[in-house]
Amino acid sequence: MSSIKTVGVAGAGTMGAGIAIVAARAGFRTILYDTRQDTLDRARRQTEGFFAKSVQRGKLTAEAVETILGNLVGTTDIASMAECDMVIEAIFEDLKVKHGLFSDLNAVCPPHTIFASNTSTLSITEIAGGSGRPERVVGMHFCLPAQLMKLIEMSPGLTTAPEVFDAAWTFAEALGQRPVKTKDNPGFILNYFLVPFNNDAIRMVEAGVAEPADIDRAIKAGLGYPMGPLELLDLVGLDTQLLLCEALHGVTNDPRAACPPLVKRMIAANHLGRKSGRGFYNYDKDAMFGG
Amino acid sequence: MPYQLIDTGSSRSFPAAHALLDGGSAAGDVVILIGADAGSALNDVTDRASRAAILVELRTESLGTHTGESRGTEGSNVLGFARFRLGDGAPSDLVELVRQPATPDSAIAAAKAVLEGAGLKVAVCGDFAGRIIDRLVRPYYNASLRRLDEQLATADDLDLTLKLGLGYPEGPIGLLERTGLAHHYDVTAALFETIGTPDYAPARRAVVAKRRAEKGLT
Ligand SMILES: NC(=O)c1ccc[n+]([C@@H]2O[C@H](COP(=O)([O-])OP(=O)(O)OC[C@H]3O[C@@H](n4cnc5c(N)ncnc54)[C@H](O)[C@@H]3O)[C@@H](O)[C@H]2O)c1
Numbered sequence: 001m002s003s004i005k006t007v008g009v010a011g012a013g014t015m016g017a018g019i020a021i022v023a024a025r026a027g028f029r030t031i032l033y034d035t036r037q038d039t040l041d042r043a044r045r046q047t048e049g050f051f052a053k054s055v056q057r058g059k060l061t062a063e064a065v066e067t068i069l070g071n072l073v074g075t076t077d078i079a080s081m082a083e084c085d086m087v088i089e090a091i092f093e094d095l096k097v098k099h100g101l102f103s104d105l106n107a108v109c110p111p112h113t114i115f116a117s118n119t120s121t122l123s124i125t126e127i128a129g130g131s132g133r134p135e136r137v138v139g140m141h142f143c144l145p146a147q148l149m150k151l152i153e154m155s156p157g158l159t160t161a162p163e164v165f166d167a168a169w170t171f172a173e174a175l176g177q178r179p180v181k182t183k184d185n186p187g188f189i190l191n192y193f194l195v196p197f198n199n200d201a202i203r204m205v206e207a208g209v210a211e212p213a214d215i216d217r218a219i220k221a222g223l224g225y226p227m228g229p230l231e232l233l234d235l236v237g238l239d240t241q242l243l244l245c246e247a248l249h250g251v252t253n254d255p256r257a258a259c260p261p262l263v264k265r266m267i268a269a270n271h272l273g274r275k276s277g278r279g280f281y282n283y284d285k286d287a288m289f290g291g
Numbered sequence: 292m293p294y295q296l297i298d299t300g301s302s303r304s305f306p307a308a309h310a311l312l313d314g315g316s317a318a319g320d321v322v323i324l325i326g327a328d329a330g331s332a333l334n335d336v337t338d339r340a341s342r343a344a345i346l347v348e349l350r351t352e353s354l355g356t357h358t359g360e361s362r363g364t365e366g367s368n369v370l371g372f373a374r375f376r377l378g379d380g381a382p383s384d385l386v387e388l389v390r391q392p393a394t395p396d397s398a399i400a401a402a403k404a405v406l407e408g409a410g411l412k413v414a415v416c417g418d419f420a421g422r423i424i425d426r427l428v429r430p431y432y433n434a435s436l437r438r439l440d441e442q443l444a445t446a447d448d449l450d451l452t453l454k455l456g457l458g459y460p461e462g463p464i465g466l467l468e469r470t471g472l473a474h475h476y477d478v479t480a481a482l483f484e485t486i487g488t489p490d491y492a493p494a495r496r497a498v499v500a501k502r503r504a505e506k507g508l509t
Contacts, residue, residue, distance in 0.1 A: 143455075143456050149455070149456070150455055151451075151452060151455035151456045153452060153456075178451070178455060180444060180448040180451055180452050181444060181445075181448060182443055182444045182448070182452075183442075183443055183444075185443060189438075189443060189444055189448075189449060189452040189453070189456075190452060190453070190456040190457065192434075192438070192443070193431060193434060193435065193453065194457065196430070196431075196434070197427070197430075197431050200426075200427055200430060200431075201427060204423070204426065204427065207419070208417060209416055209417050209419045209422075209423065209426065210414065210415060210416035210417065210423050211415070214414040214415050214416060214423065215414070215423055215427070217385070217412060217413075217414045218375070218385055218387060218414035218416075218423040218424050219423070219424065219427065221375075221383060221384055221385035221412040221414070222375035222383045222385035222387075222414075222423075222424045223375075223383075223424065223428070223459070223460075224383075224459075224460040224461075225457070225458070225459055225460075226457075226458040227458075229427070255488070255490075256430065256490055
């Protein structure tokens, strides 16, 4: 049984909004905190839309959703986080910003509160170092989209107390998620493998080994992957891939993690992927809405 | 399109019955050479120049091994192909069709028509070591084996993470065990010979499996 009753989620962006859905759906009282009210408002609209679909699809009853939404509150006031037994942060991927948040939370939250970070590339130990309570910080890396994906990569930092890690693990299971234990290593498991793999695919395009569509078709039909690497990169965004490469290569020096030159050329040309209408493929932005 | 099938035996791509084998005739505009000696059988094909396409089954070697190469201008109606297959696993439906710089589009189109007509999916690629899939996945497999040694996570958790996180049907450790780590050694060692970067160097666990296989141990 998890002794955690009230969960805080800091950052109401792409990941935070999804993580808050997971916590509230699992029956925890959930407080979503962001510095921006407009972001909280958007998260609320997205959350209501998401649960309306859950009702339509028969996954949840209208009454259950009413209870869940009643248990999920948004706030721009960090003092409201004082009630939380666990806070998961999903704010900007910047060590200084995360240190700033955790030292503020450290002043507000009771001593037993566990701090978890959803960082994709930063070190849990380094984040813990600036938190004011390094023995109570763990890594909990959710996958996008958090409200649908079951996996959480859990990592203790060098200073994490074993009982804190165990409590976070029990909490992850109480969320209905599937935790896996990994080390405080750059990229944990998923990004450690995925970022260089995707770079290798980009280098194959650069080298003229095959066209993007042929590479994707081969990987899907040959290995049964649900998406080819270049389709996936268009979804993730080439600008995001650059950031991931810089973060990983910066700490590992693994040549496969180094950003391929083609990525920078594509960013310069605004070929960012789906979001700009063109990446390795062309997307007709009006295809769904145009008349 | 009628096609002629020449089977030299022990095909890795077609070890069992398949529509492509059933559909072959004694003559045709397209010639498909399968089996371990497909490349050598190229010399036995009559009227080579007049064929729409001649397909040679490849293993890890380049198409150029069979056609010869010159100054990056090589290319003819002779194409390479391999049905993707991991070690002892069953072959997939994916055929990598290998072209050279000057291969005419008409030869590619004729080859694709025959392969797709037999229910296969075709990805066209240049004559590069490892073609598409092996070139892309072998460094990933080696990295997984190395990270297992470094205890990044247990084998089960490594596999589960990649399945749940990326929707892969199988994780790398389970997949390599199922299809044979010694086979992985053979393929990645062949790529390492040509490409030479450490990511293709066989991981320790693959070396162990290969050495044991050589001694008849499992
Ligand atoms: N997007 C992904 O695919 C993904 C996947 C897994 C993990 N992550 C990690 O999750 C974290 C968030 O990523 P995202 O994509 O959701 O980012 P995002 O930009 O969508 O959201 C970040 C939110 O944090 C808020 N914020 C920034 N500073 C804050 C502060 N000091 N206090 C409170 N709120 C603050 C911002 O207003 C914004 O709403 C990052 O650490 C990222 O590495 C992202």
